[in-house]
Amino acid sequence: MPIPESIAANLSLPLIAAPMFLVSGPELVIACCRSGVVGSFPALNQRSSEGYEQWLQEINSALGEGDAPYAVNLIVHKTNPRLAADIALTVKYKVPIVITSLGAASEVVEAVHSYGGLVYHDVINTRFAKKALDAGVDGLIAVCAGAGGHAGTYNPFAFISELRELTDKTIIASGCISNGESVLAAQACGADFAYAGTRFIAAEESLANPGYKAMLVEKDAADIVYTPKISGVNANFLGSSIKAAGLDLAKMSTPEMDAEEELSGESKAWKDIWSAGQGVGAIKAVQPTAEIIGQFKQEYDGALDKLIAQRGQWRR
Template sequence: MANRITELFNIKYPIIQAGMIWNSGWRLASASSNSGILGLIGAGSMYPEVLREHIQKCKKATDKPFGINVPMLYPNIQEVMDIIIQEGVKIVFTSAGNPKTWTSWLKEHGVTVVHVVSSVKFALKAQEAGVDAIVAEGFEAGGHNGRDETTTLALIPMVKEKIQIPLIAAGGIANGKAMLATMILGADGVQVGSRFVASEESSAHQAFKQTVVDAKEGDTQLTLKELAPVRLIKNKFYDDVQELYKTAPTPEQLKTLLGRARAKKGMFEGDLEEGELEIGQISGLIHDIKPVSKIVNDIINEFEDAKRMVSSL
């Protein structure tokens, strides 16, 4: 399935396993890369030396390409970038920040750089900054999201119309039909997040994985837009946020309620009441926890079946 994405990353299939905080450790990344797609380690939930450990373990577990997702709003960013270079990682996905800040520096060190955006405006800024590819992520996605609430169906063709570099679609993609649909709209590949949360190799807590499997349509909601918009499964913490909104809270009051390590508490430690449970709308289509290799195989088989079905129309 050779195209601009498979050639850019030297992978078999144009699929990227998203680098999600508290879900994407070395086990998930290496299993993804070994399955023919690009695995990403999520650096956002790791102290620098923990990231180094995950990189080293990933290198031992796979001889295939893998990368690091780096949310630029996190502290210790210089130390994180230095470790990536020291450990010889050649692919970095940046997000939650200005792509101009690190793109040139990374490329000077021989790194392929991809930036995650949620709008045409930021896609153009990323292209101008010199990134090698763009991930355009729609409103359906889990975790931190764009404020414009543009859905993947609308976002992908609008971004495609304006850029020349490879385009990766994200948000609401968990199977082969969605992969084909976004590629028909102009994407060169897809980034899949939520489906890999519910994998055997994900570092998420088993209770959170099961909550994702049990989720139905309408069980997630985007909130905390005054801080950093995030899509969450509705639970006690989510309800507490909505109650606070009734008082017209200040950003400081929202920060106080959010506190520290709320995402770790929910996704990594399995506190389903007080934790922050980040997942996409597509969780309503995820019904089981499977090995990464089986997930990838299912996506590719369904993609090929969908192509044949479209050809018969």
């Protein structure tokens, strides 16, 4: 299904800057939306629901008619004690898009639909996708192999095709989309939207610390380690940050996932051990968000022109 007109109208590319724990805040969201890309943040990046409300007020008052809509990520899980309060605020401030993780609940979908918002749910396999569709979500985020954060293991060609067989709702491709060519590739393989996280960590407006940004500029896919040993769930991390923290994965066992500790921001995972996806090699500098998005647009247009020019080359 094409992106709904209410969302597409103010987009300059079919791109969502993905929500990232301890990385995305209002400055990044506002900069993305002003450049025609959906900006997003996890509600839990603020320590309290009051803080979440402040960010919603800040974003709502900064964005105007011509800007792209924004999204908020909610962790739908029993270990998230703020869920009910955060949903009430999401409804009060009419957040245009809600990205749900872990659980897809029909009550959340109903609450968001009550004011005309959309719910996209992230999935790593078709079992979770079917559950989310049963809960009535408006779209699925296909979190594929190589993605930053809790990545899946499927190749996008396979996974997006399987999701497309399940639904004609919006499909969003996630994992290693770090340039404009990859946004076009995501559309070509059946997705409606592309979802990019890693590339935006090194944006000037992100909350990531300067050492993290510098490491992203320096490293490429060879440094990315997929392991459950940091947080208890498989995720991609910069190997150099694991080493810098003095950890040796070979000597570590997999911890129980302690979602409460992780969500509280107290855990070493995410704060000192830095996550990134295999698309990290595209990051050549710390740049303003508008410049990153400008580059995406140029690459997208260039790739599209190249494909159209090549079209006549193939025997019919």
